[in-house]
Amino acid sequence: MNTTVLGYPRIGGRRELKKATEAYWEGRAGAAELAETAAGLRRETWETLREAGVGLIPSNTFSLYDQMLDTSVMVDAVPDRFRHLRGLDAYFAMARGAEGVAPLEMTKWFDTNYHYIVPEAGPGTRFRLADGARAKPLAEYGEARALGIETRPVLVGPLTYLLLSKPEPGAPDGFRPLDLLDSLVEVYAELLERLAGAGAEWVQLDEPALAADRTPGELAALRRAYDRLAGLPSRPRLLVSTCFGEIGEALPVLAATRVEAIGLDLVAGPGNREALGAIGGIGAKTLVAGVVDGRNVWRADLNAAMAGCASLLGLAAELVVSTSCSLMHVPLDLDAETGPDGGGLDPRLAGRLAFARQKAGEVVLIGRALREGRDAIAGHLTGPAPDGEFVNARVRARLDALGDGTARRDHAERRRAQLDLPPLPTTTIGSFPQTAGVRRARADHRAGRIDDTAYEAVMRTEIDRVLALQEDIGLDVLVHGEPERNDMVQYFAERLDGYAHTVHGWVQSYGSRYVRPPILFGDVSRPEPMTVPWTTYAQSRTTRPVKGMLTGPVTMLAWSFVRTDQPLAETARQVALALREEIRDLEAAGIRVIQVDEPALRELLPLRRAGHAAYLDWAVGAFRLATCGAAASTQIHTHMCYSEFGEIIDAIGALDADVASVEAARSRMELLADLNTAGYRQSIGPGVYDIHSPRVPGVAEMEEALRRALRAVDADRLWVNPDCGLKTRAYGEVEPALRNMVAAARRVRETLEEPGVPRKF
Ligand SMILES: CN1c2c(nc(N)[nH]c2=O)NC[C@@H]1CNc1ccc(C(=O)N[C@@H](CCC(=O)N[C@@H](CCC(=O)N[C@@H](CCC(=O)O)C(=O)O)C(=O)O)C(=O)O)cc1
Ligand SMILES: N[C@@H](CCS)C(=O)O
Numbered sequence: 001m002n003t004t005v006l007g008y009p010r011i012g013g014r015r016e017l018k019k020a021t022e023a024y025w026e027g028r029a030g031a032a033e034l035a036e037t038a039a040g041l042r043r044e045t046w047e048t049l050r051e052a053g054v055g056l057i058p059s060n061t062f063s064l065y066d067q068m069l070d071t072s073v074m075v076d077a078v079p080d081r082f083r084h085l086r087g088l089d090a091y092f093a094m095a096r097g098a099e100g101v102a103p104l105e106m107t108k109w110f111d112t113n114y115h116y117i118v119p120e121a122g123p124g125t126r127f128r129l130a131d132g133a134r135a136k137p138l139a140e141y142g143e144a145r146a147l148g149i150e151t152r153p154v155l156v157g158p159l160t161y162l163l164l165s166k167p168e169p170g171a172p173d174g175f176r177p178l179d180l181l182d183s184l185v186e187v188y189a190e191l192l193e194r195l196a197g198a199g200a201e202w203v204q205l206d207e208p209a210l211a212a213d214r215t216p217g218e219l220a221a222l223r224r225a226y227d228r229l230a231g232l233p234s235r236p237r238l239l240v241s242t243c244f245g246e247i248g249e250a251l252p253v254l255a256a257t258r259v260e261a262i263g264l265d266l267v268a269g270p271g272n273r274e275a276l277g278a279i280g281g282i283g284a285k286t287l288v289a290g291v292v293d294g295r296n297v298w299r300a301d302l303n304a305a306m307a308g309c310a311s312l313l314g315l316a317a318e319l320v321v322s323t324s325c326s327l328m329h330v331p332l333d334l335d336a337e338t339g340p341d342g343g344g345l346d347p348r349l350a351g352r353l354a355f356a357r358q359k360a361g362e363v364v365l366i367g368r369a370l371r372e373g374r375d376a377i378a379g380h381l382t383g384p385a386p387d388g389e390f391v392n393a394r395v396r397a398r399l400d401a402l403g404d405g406t407a408r409r410d411h412a413e414r415r416r417a418q419l420d421l422p423p424l425p426t427t428t429i430g431s432f433p434q435t436a437g438v439r440r441a442r443a444d445h446r447a448g449r450i451d452d453t454a455y456e457a458v459m460r461t462e463i464d465r466v467l468a469l470q471e472d473i474g475l476d477v478l479v480h481g482e483p484e485r486n487d488m489v490q491y492f493a494e495r496l497d498g499y500a501h502t503v504h505g506w507v508q509s510y511g512s513r514y515v516r517p518p519i520l521f522g523d524v525s526r527p528e529p530m531t532v533p534w535t536t537y538a539q540s541r542t543t544r545p546v547k548g549m550l551t552g553p554v555t556m557l558a559w560s561f562v563r564t565d566q567p568l569a570e571t572a573r574q575v576a577l578a579l580r581e582e583i584r585d586l587e588a589a590g591i592r593v594i595q596v597d598e599p600a601l602r603e604l605l606p607l608r609r610a611g612h613a614a615y616l617d618w619a620v621g622a623f624r625l626a627t628c629g630a631a632a633s634t635q636i637h638t639h640m641c642y643s644e645f646g647e648i649i650d651a652i653g654a655l656d657a658d659v660a661s662v663e664a665a666r667s668r669m670e671l672l673a674d675l676n677t678a679g680y681r682q683s684i685g686p687g688v689y690d691i692h693s694p695r696v697p698g699v700a701e702m703e704e705a706l707r708r709a710l711r712a713v714d715a716d717r718l719w720v721n722p723d724c725g726l727k728t729r730a731y732g733e734v735e736p737a738l739r740n741m742v743a744a745a746r747r748v749r750e751t752l753e754e755p756g757v758p759r760k761f
């Protein structure tokens with residue numbers, strides 16, 4: 001009975017990776033320093049896992065930016081536009097763009113809040129093992145070995161890699177990256193042979209794409225890939241690891257290959273257990289049983305996990321106790337919270353939590369209990385949490401009284417009652433750059449070095465500056481800039497009862513950007529207004545409309561660690577009620593435009609179609625519960641980003657917001673045609689430039705984007721905005737970009753009367 005984890009956080013206990021990467025980008029440190037920090041973090045991870053007693057330790061789970069990007073570089077899937085760059089410059093340019101070179105797209109990793117860099121492939125793509133013997137998995141395997149630690153290199157599986165790739169611009173219609181599978185598999189074959197030569201006994205190939213619906217053709221491709229790899233004469237043993245749900249028809253396909261082990265997520269995919277039974281088990285193979293939740297922070301129920309593992313014993317030749325997925329989706333170490341510089345979590349809550357290091361410990365305990373008997377871990381077994389510990393009867397009664405009624409007045413009537421704005425109104429998504437001064441003031445306030453009055457003065461000065469800038473640029477609907485928010489979810493969670501917070505609990509969102517997901521542990525309620533003072537202050541300083549800015553109920557759940565003792569739908573309604581109260585207070589304070597951000601609406605969509613309708617029903621219901629109390633004269637906006645919207649296109653309309661701003665700059669406005677087809681009739685602000693890149697977009701390119709949008713959307717429904725908030729950018733980029741955006745909108749407005757340009761005012 002062995003034990004393992006499928007992956008581990010890479011940031012370091014004091015955010016060493018983030019600091020080193022950003023120092024490198026800013027020229028404050030060289031490549032050697034970055035490499036040294038990275039090696040130190042890898043070593044720390046391996047040693048931590050070894051000390052915890054984990055039997056099979058993974059390697060190549062580290063990345064300077066993203067594991068998909070690492071794979072693209074490893075197999076030389078580097079688009080031509082980056083070929084003039086070398087080494088780290090090319091690597092980071094693919095992620096972030098460079099002078100005159102647009103980055104690759106970035107999008108959500110399955111249903112997590114992690115984002116990967118989307119590979120591009122075309123018929124001319126020639127995969128090869130770019131660095132040969134120095135390929136990253138080989139290098140990291142060798143590095144661990146030199147430390148005396150035997151590891152299992154982890155690779156993104158070839159099927160998942162290609163299913164997540166997109167056709168390169170200009171690729172012929174009908175081209176699918178998966179068409180390149182056979183040639184990619186040959187690169188994996190070479191790599192596996194080299195890893196075997198280096199001494200690797202096992203290799204883990206991650207195929208999370210199997211948790212989504214797959215076509216017969218894709219399943220055939222899976223079979224072909226692993227028949228080929230498993231048929232190599234000289235190779236390590238292969239673990240095909242899956243996560244994030246049930247793998248359905250892929251299970252018998254994998255079972256029929258000659259790979260030595262299959263990894264199943266038994267937390268997000270409880271049905272995997274039944275499916276295993278239905279095929280009579282996996283015979284001579286090893287089952288890597290993902291019984292410790294890699295995506296949530298609750299302690300494992302060790303009794304249940306032991307019983308679950310015991311019931312699997314007859315279904316495989318061997319069982320390895322594991323996490324359900326990589327631990328990169330949870331914070332590193334709970335001890336950092338309860339230690340001297342932690343935030344002092346309520347001990348009743350802390351006792352129920354486990355972060356990555358604690359979860360590695362849980363895996364080891366379960367393994368020991370299965371080997372030596374339950375008594376061997378008796379001291380670690382805890383009783384169930386007391387019932388009703390964090391219940392709020394008032395919230396429950398109010399929700400019962402509200403029922404399901406979520407109708408708002410007719411859209412046309414709302415339009416008439418709402419603000420009068422010029423055609424193609426210009427606005428932004430909410431946040432402005434979080435300057436060093438703003439962040440310092442927040443850190444000083446947190447540490448007690450400045451008091452509330454001094455802190456508020458800094459924020460007000462910042463709001464004044466942001467408003468003055470927007471007026472000068474000529475934007476139509478202004479924002480206060482969100483300087484007071486550390487994060488769009490954490491800020492609200494800190495003001496809601498039922499949520500707890502960490503100080504060091506960072507989880508990677510993308511590249512060097514991290515979040516500290518709050519922990520939703522009890523019934524949620526709003527003790528007092530959360531945004532009203534800042535928004536009304538801003539509105540008092542300008543005659544133009546200021547847009548209030550809230551985070552929607554689905555996103556509040558998606559980007560938090562959420563209680564599992566009641567359905568998400570019920571928890572979402574509690575958050576929605578708090579937002580509904582906030583909207584009522586904003587209206588009462590004279591705010592006429594309110595945006596309720598739902599960037600994570602797509603993220604929580606179940607990976608399999610069978611679950612979509614039920615999810616969208618409660619997700620849309622929660623948004624409507626939050627917003628439908630608003631008066632007809634209040635314009636409700638929503639915003640979504642980082643997603644392929646295809647599968648939620650109907651839901652965007654069903655939210656019944658008056659205006660939706662959506663990321664489209666990177667996906668080239670394809671979305672608008674889809675929205676039309678779906679019968680979307682409200683207003684739309686397709687992002688006209690990509691805020692994820694430091695590149696300043698020109699007037700002409702945004703004008704062109706707007707003209708393209710006007711082919712799909714009438715002018716009286718088109719808004720002009722960037723594709724997301726500006727908090728990660730610097731003013732040096734933001735100011736010229738917004739000036740160019742307003743100039744582009746004006747140029748298009750001037751031509752609206754020309755023949756052939758639809759306008760319906
Ligand atoms: C819109 N996105 C978001 C997602 N998830 C969220 N929870 N929030 C989001 O906004 N998912 C999808 C997208 C993309 N994701 C991100 C995620 C993260 C960032 C980002 O900028 N992260 C920051 C950290 C933000 C934060 O919490 N800041 C705090 C603490 C800042 C800090 O480190 N302070 C220092 C001292 C400060 C100083 O002196 O300068 C300290 O405490 O040591 C705050 O501002 O108070 C990051 O840096 O990673 C962007 C998009
Ligand atoms: N209002 C938020 C949305 C980000 S998705 C912002 O502007 O940062």
Ligand SMILES: [Zn+2]
Pocket residue numbers: 429599639640641642723724725
């Ligand atoms: Zn956004």
